[in-house]
Amino acid sequence: MSVSRIRYDWDSSEIGAIYNTPLLELIYQAASVHRQYHDSTKIQVCKLISIKTGACPEDCSYCAQSSRYKTAVKPEALLEKETVLNIAQKAKESGISRVCMGAAWREVRDNSQFDQVLEMVKEVTALGLEVCCTLGMLTESQAKRLEDAGLYAYNHNLDTSAEYYNTIITTRTYGDRLHTIDNVRSTNVTVCSGGILGLGETVGDRVSMLHTLATLQPHPESVPINILSQVPGTPLENQPDVPIWDVVRAIATARILMPASDVRLSAGRARLSQVEQALCFMAGANSIFSSDDGHMLTVTTPCPGYNADQEMLNLLGLEMRPPKTRDKLAPQAVIN
Template identity: 80%
Template sequence: MSVGRIRYDWQEAEIEAIYNTPLLELIYQAASVHRQYHNPKQIQVCKLISIKTGGCPEDCNYCAQSSRYKTEVKAQALLEKETVVSIAQKAKETGVSRVCMGAAWREVKDNSQFETVLEMVQDVTSMGLEVCCTLGMLTADQAKRLEDAGLYAYNHNLDTSREHYSTIITTRTYDDRLNTIENVRQTNVTVCSGGILGLGETASDRIAMLHTLANLSPHPESVPINILSQVPGTPLENQPDVPIWEIVRMIATARIIMPASDVRLSAGRARLSEVEQAFCFMAGANSIFSSDDNKMLTVTTPCPDYDSDREMLNLLGLEMRPPATREVKVSTPATVG
């Protein structure tokens, strides 16, 4: 097996063998691959803005924003464009290079709210930031309109394996998710798609999800690895924490089989110590979400703040990565000085 080569014909047995490699050897292999394709000194710092919070009709068992569960999250209207631009400007001033806008929608609808989102994308993109949106299911025409507005990336996670998926979500199918990714692929917008650890899945489920992602051609340019935040009032509120070494193992495997992709240490990072995060970076994670209000997507998902993240990066000898250009990244090894 050639480690570090970009390929789209992975077998699950191959991924399983990588996943089960002795941990320190796995981290070493992943770190070696990471250095072939990325600058190991750089971490992209992202800001997630919930532009439309709560009231979602879907039944994702982990989500505080579902209208089906009684959580602390209250449904709110779409934010004003000026509010979003102001938040993005403050984030840029702290070194953030990517702003992600999330709306608690099942799907994008062709209405005035979508028109407002398109204006948000245009205005924040014009600030020199990468803009990512996660708005639910998307048609090919809507994806094209987002591209025309300047969108850099679209996030649509698979969450888990096809086999485990129906135990977590029943209001949309696995193929619905793959279809949205395919619609985005018809444009020049990059794809951000990963999963969540801690949904009651097995190691085989994690491997199967990675297998699906790694056999997409091209690979998602971004692969977020989220850690479940147990939200009171949701069906998964009593799930146990995912052990740190399972998180590291997942990041390292993703790095090896999708070497040119950004692997994003996303939701759930707040419960990890600096030492644990350092292992994640060594294993190939090269992106984090940071905030100025200790929240990520909702009031129930904590997120480290800019100051503590800056201190951590300085301690580890890491620096914030600047925004990428509008063009889709080419999957070739980077030169690291």
């Protein structure tokens, strides 16, 4: 089989045709591409730490941390550095190779709190872990400061299509999100950007979002596929569950479009059975988020625990992938 080349010139109609391929054939095609670029026996297991929780001024309709909605989340101050380091060390001992630190901010500000986050990045990186941050919008100079601190990746999800975006969020634009990604790309920090399934979007919206991601050059090194966790008190609390087949289709399509990227089965995984997760891995997902407290980010976002995930990986014959470093990251060469 010839190696599937990396493309950045995808047409929306091509992506729609891939997404709508008969399911078993789609899984087979995605699994074949996956094996050309990745070790199919390895899964990266990640830990997400909420370093600053709640009181976010944004109006993201799905989010428990928005100050505009009455949810079970109680605002908390920025965690102490030692607390974060202890969580990261415990995660490393459980086989975690990537720690993502999330703060419920609209944007990064040049203040003492950002200075504290930079220190966290330095010291968690020194533990030998990949460090990702998701802190909201940031400028090019702030991205450079994160790079200098040793940051491996910056997460800034598109969430959905440009066309549907204003239905879900009004306090920032789609262009704002793409601009932040551009600012990260001005550094050697890798990009983590994906979306959420189950916001009420159409298949066309999913195709449009994947088109935006797949025509970025280079592709995001990390593409999280999130499943909506319906949070009481948010506008989307009564959304129906996303069928597993839709999740598998999105993962498989992302894998074919962005073959060298890590495709992460992220939020919402807690409601999937081991068999359903195995289908996602077959379709090209090669990363999950795991937890020691049953929550991914806040008490409203459940996440499988370390022991349950280790049991599942053992059952499926999968191993935890070690961390990478920025200097050893292979560029996305176009393969003809």
